[in-house]
Each structure stands twice: as structure tokens, then as C-alpha cells.
Amino acid sequence: MQKNNYLVKQTIVFAVVLLVLFTSCGEETLYSNAYRCNFRFNTEIHNNTVLNQVTNPLIPGTYVRVSLSVRGSVRHVDLLPGTGTSESVPLTTAEERMQTYDMGADNGIIVGRSVYHGLLAFDAQCPNCLSENSGGSFPLSFHGNGTQMTCAHCHRVYDLNERGVVVSGEKGKKLMEYAAQYTGRLLLVHNKY
Template sequence: MKHIHYYIIAIVMTVVLVACGDEGNRFSSYHCNLTIDNSKHLNAVLASAMDANNAGTFCIIGFTLKGGAKHYTFSNSQGLTSTSIFNAIDDRMKMQEHIGMNGRLIVGYSNMEYPPVFYAYDGECPNCFDLNALPMRSYPLSIDNKGTATCAHCHRQYRLNQGGFVANNTGNHLTEYRADPPQPHGVLRVY
């Protein structure tokens, strides 16, 4: 009887491990739970990355205070930047606390896959940034029009259009979050 229990446990563990596979390790266990309704913000810079017809355009989403008011910051891989003031829902939901691990996300559709896949990455370098470090230090990524994110500290380059992998295959790939594929003036949901 004791051997049957061990046998059943072994089968269950095998099924769990096989079911998780690579997909289980693809996404971060940290949940940022960001929701931006671009039908309310009508931000063109964010919309450019939320449009599958603009595949290959990525946008960095951040947060800033201007005159005491909370604003999203948007900067896309085409060099455009803008801000959008928080609306009542953003403010009530404290969305600034949900923009990645340290206040930055990178979002956009890949131009290397058909149909285009929507990616949401953390905006910090996964090889330099440590969420648990005291004091916490920021290692923000910059993006270019070739679909590359670069860390100024370690100089690693990440392929945004190809799952956030390191260009020279050394180091951790970008931290990826689950996201619902959005429409340009729809709801962006990253979790």
C-alpha cells in the first residue's frame, strides 16, 4: 500500500513538471497587474506599440510626478515621447505601483512572428537589477528602432522581437509578463 502512494505521487509530480514545461518558466512570478485604458488616455505614443500593424515598435511605460500630479510617461522605439495624466481610475488603483518591478515596462508587438505576438517586458536589466537588494538600484533599459533593448551598466543587448533573449546568448533573458493583446485605443492589461 505504501508503494502505491509513492507511485501515485511520482505520476502526479511527472504530470505537473511536464505540464509546466518552458511555458511555466517563460513568465515572471512577479505580477505587475497594470491596466491602462487608452480609449481614455488616447495616447498616440502608447497606441503605436499597441497596434499589430506597427509590429516592431516598442514603448517604454514609466511614471513621473509633475506639479504634484501623477503622469504616465511613454517613449517609443521611434524616438517619440509623451506623458498622460492619471485619471481617477488610475489614481484610485495606484497604477504607479504596478508598472513593472521598478516603475518601467516595455511593450509591443513582435515583427518576427506571424501573426504578431504581443510582448510585455520589465524595464529593468534582468542581469543587473535585484528586486530584493538594499538599497535597490535601478538598471533601466533603453530601446532603439531596431528592436533592441540595451543596459547601460552591463552593455547587454536584448532582442525585443525575439522573446527578449540576449543578443550574444550570455545571461538571463528579459523578464516577461503575461499580457492581453491590445488594440491601439483599447485596454492594455499586463499581469
């Protein structure tokens, strides 16, 4: 009887040790909080943009680079899809004019619908170059069929469909990911605290 109790206790201790090891290893968080991100876009008001395609679950593998600019006194959302023609959407409603936008490390995010992981959003800067170099801008550009991003500085290639992991070049960090949600009316991209 004592032998059985000893085995049960040893098994419990072993299970607890494994649980601690597996919960403390690996990536600490899925979403990045290194740079502020807060983007909100109303697809009901602007219903003919490439962002409407990105939010459509029937069109996976579609990605767009989103940045902000000001022309005159009007703020614009500039959209550069992985494939296709770029467009600029003026933000003219009272709600849009009052909204505060934070666009990651250097005024750019990538939003899209992964073939495997649903709606995703990433920072449009190379995370490896940002951490390896003090300061600077390291924008990513679309590569191949519009589902990969390349850094011109370090030449790493990131796969958007695979949550931004490095698929070519020197090993390194995956893209900084932000939380992305679509309510049926609003596309929301933000930090997750």
C-alpha cells in the same frame, strides 16, 4: 507473444520517461513574478498616444518604455518609444486616479508588438544585473532600430521581437516578461499567477 508484451511495456516505460524529462526541463514559467506588475491604460480615453500604435496589430516591431511620474498632484504615464518623440499622458479620470499601478522592478516596463509573438511586455531593468548585484538600478535603453534594449552596466543586448533573449554580450537570462493583453479598449500588463 510474451516477447511482444515485453516490447510494448518497454516502449511505454520509455515514453513515460521521455515525457517526464521533457516536461521538467527548460524554463519553468514564461512570465515573471519576481516583481509586481499591474498596469492598465484606457486607449479610448487617451486615443492619440504611442500606446495606440503598440496595440495595433498592423504595426509590429513597435515598442515603448512606460513609467509613472507625479507632477503637482497629477499622476502621469510617461512614454518613451523606441523611435520617435516621448510623451506624457496625465491620468485624470476617477477610474485612473483610483487605480493602483505596480511597474515592475524599478518603475518601468516595455510594451510592444513583436513581429513574431504578438503583444509583449517586459520589465525595463536588466534581469542579469539585478540577480548578479544586490540592489541597485539597472535600466535598459533602446538600441538600434528600437527593437532591442541595452544594459549600460553589463552591455548585454536583448531582442524584443524574440521575447527578450540576449543577442549580444555575455550569455544570460532573457528579459523578465509580463502578461500583456489588449481588449480593444484597455491595455493590460500584469503578472500571471
